[in-house]
Amino acid sequence: MRHRPRLAVWKFASCDGCQLSLLDCEDELLALTEAIEIAHFTEATQASLPGPYDLSLVEGSITTPVDAERILEVRRQSKCLVTIGACASAGGIQALRNFAGIEDVVATVYPTPSYIRTLATSTPIAAHVPVDFELRGCPINKAQLLEVIAAFLAGRKPAVSSYSVCIECKRRGNVCVMIQGIPCLGPTTHAGCGAICPAYRRGCYGCFGPMESANTTALAREWQARGASSLQVNRALRSFNAAAEAFQTEALRHER
Amino acid sequence: MTAGQSGMARCINLAALQVLIQLLAGDGYAVIGPIRRDDAIVYDRIAGITDLPAGWTDDQGPGHYALVRRGDDALFGYAVGPDAWKRFLHPPVETLWRAQREGDTFTLAAPRAPAPRYAFLGVRACDLRAIAIQDRVFCQGAYTDRSYADRRRNAFIVAVHCGGVGGNCFCASMGCGPRVDAGFDLALTELVDPAPHRFLIEVGSEAGAAMLARLDSEEATSSDLDLAESVFKRAASQMGRHINTRGLKELLQTQPHHPRWDEVAARCMACGNCTMACPTCFCTTIEDHGSIDESSAERVRTWDSCFTLDFSFIHGGSVRQSASSRYRQWLTHKLAHWIDQFGVAGCVGCGRCITWCPVGIDLTEEVAALRMATDPGSTVSHEHP
Structure with missing residues (x-):
């Protein structure tokens, strides 16, 4: 069997819906796992293999100092990094905090705001590390996700249009x-x-x-x-x- | 015997129109005609005259479309639908071929379904001309688009003369209507008032003559012919828009830096609606898709638009970055370069690009502004819809 590219799926600030789109690929999941090795995907399995990874799918935005560090490591371990969803590509719904005072937001949500260590803004992955491709959507379209993975495996440009x-x-x-x-x-x-x-x-x-x-x-x-x-x-x-x-x-x- | 011979005007009643639809279906045609759906009159499959939008018309303006009741039961008493007939002859998504890997080689297969045989009921003069223009694009010259040519060759066209035209219509300016002149198998003129509700029917082909011979028809009376003539005159006098086409090609081809292009770009969203709605816009893009396991691949052709960045993407990036350059490309191609390329303008005056532009950009107004401003000192005003 030829070398299977190694896939990692990462979660940052997000609802997990885009990762679910991958699990939702029921008809294609077997072919997918034959074509690639799922090395890290905690939504699907606790087993986690160390990097480097050929393809990383990154869900979620950067909202905490810890995540701002973690994304740097994900980038270092990934040959190709693709963001999936509105959070990872634009900051998500949680970027509404960007337009309000963070103290007010935290105080509104949490009974003990002093426990919370967070950033004042929610920012997309591309604001922190270079991104090879951004797959849009809240949530992403699973057919487009398969297209991106298939294109990555074949070494071609994904047929994903950015028009209206x-x-x-x-x-x-x-x-x-x-x-x-x-x-x-x-x-x-x-x-x-x-x-x-x-x-x-x-x-x-x-x-x-x-x-x-x-x-x-x-x-x-x-x-x-x-x-x-x-x-x-x-x-x-x-x-x-x-x-x-x-x-x-x-x-x-x-x-x- | 004489029925259907060219030059002999005949009349059919509503029952015969119903029979016509049934005969076409019986002959294996997918019969497409106007129906009321989603608060619009669209072209879709019909089974009989009860599917037709009796008593409805369309109120059209820049970025505006609404259905309103008519004072009568006319079946074809509207202008044009949101979609052109190109949806059927030049479908928005078409798989060109599929490939299947077999060991070290692969086999190619044509897409599964053969092209359906369409019968179109209710094709207007502007849309007939649009079909003729797409015929030039796809079937003339060195390379014929085979799937288009197959669908086109097999199509049976029942045209309908416009009895009243829409607020965005300007077919008369483009020399494309409102009277149907060629390119049909049968052509109807709807005569509603005075009763009985009937149709003057003309023959445009042998297939049309053969079909008319199978229908109950009567010789048209002189009052039928007079009434039809008044229908044509009324339509011609009701054009909602106008374009002065005199010297238009030269005008557009000599104005690449006109300030109006930037002015329109401030309103234009480059969404591509105009090109999708246009009955002659034919541009497509090709996408190749492969399966995850790399066992199969397919090539798909989809409608594309000159308003997208990818449309002009070449080595190094998109040639037309600005919306003004993209709008200019569309308008000058449609009304000027098209003439160099295909021998006719690419606009038939149906007004769809005006109606279905979300911000109501009106190409007749843009042309008028470009023309006015070539006269130094003149000012251009834009009235927002």
Whole structure:
């Protein structure tokens, strides 16, 4: 048998949903474990093999001094480092703390704030170490995860597009909900989900974060022209990808 | 016997239209026509006339689409749907081939399903022209796109003359309508008032003549013909938009640094909706996928858009980084370079790019602004929808 590349899956500040996407690959899991050696994946097994690793999948954002150190070691041990999900790629929902005072946030959540050692911000992995590829989504799309792993194994570029959700939405044959009066983040949101929400007649929530060259200013202006308040614009952009630049910058313009 | 011969105007009633749909289905066609879904009139499979959007029309404006009731029971009393017929003839996702590894070699296989035979009911003049343009793109020149050509060759087209046009329509400016002139098997003119509800039916091909011969039809009366003529005139007088095409190719090809490109880019989100909705935009990208165990691979072709960064990605990066350069590429290709490339403009005046732009960018307005500003001292205003 040829050498199987060694895979490690790491968790930082996150909900584990993206790692679950890997376990959710039921039909492909056997082929996956034949093609790669799962060396470290605590969500699946306590057995952990030491590095180095050929491919590391990193979930979660950096929110503590300990994690800021730990990610450096993960990077050192990984030939290729791929972030999975909105937390690892943009800071996640927990990056809402970036827009408030950390003491207030900690005091609101914990009865004894003095026990908590945390950073003032939640930051993406790329703010700490070089990242080879960012797979977007809250959560990630498991088909895209398999594509990234297959591409890594074959030594090719993953077929993961960074254009708008609209392109997927139109391919799918959805009737545009925004034109019909439903506020939608699709025109500035990164593709990858397959335009799930518009397919069910809901506006896009922006789970995959900003698309390439996202013109959130034009979108916000249009939302407001169609009757949305500044607060609605602010809140729509302040979700799982609040700290992603194009969302963060535009949301700030709509801060009361 | 004489029924269906070119030049002989015939009329059919609603029952005969129902029979037409059934005969097409019986002949093995997948019959596609207008239906009401998701608060829009879209093209999808139909089984009979009860599937058609009787009594509904569409109110269209820049970035605006809404269904409203008509005062009558017209079946084709709307302008155009959100999707063009290219969804069927040039599908958004198409697997080109699959490969299977066998030891040290591999075998190639064509995709499984053969192309369906489509019958389209309700194709407008603008969309007929759009199909003719895609025919040039895919079937003329050195390389024919075989899967498109197969679907196209097998298609049966029932056109419908526009009885009333939409707020974003400008087919008359582009010389593409509203009257259907060629490229159909049968063409209908819907006559609703005065009763009875009926259709003037014209023949455009041998297949169309053969089909008409199987339908109960009557010779059209002179009042039918007069009524049809008034329908055409009404449609032609209702164009919601207008483009002055005089010297347009030269105008666009000599304005690469016009400030209007940056102005429109401030509004444009480069989301690509216009290109997806456009009935002539044909660009695709190719993706190769391999299985995890490296035992199989497939090549997939999907609709692409010149508004994406990847579209112009070459060694070193994307050539068109700015939204202004991407909008300029789209508009100048559509209205100018297309003429150099294919002998006709790539725009048929259906207005879909205006309706389905989330921020309501109106290419007729952009063209007018580019034209005005070539006159020094003139100012350009933009009215936001």
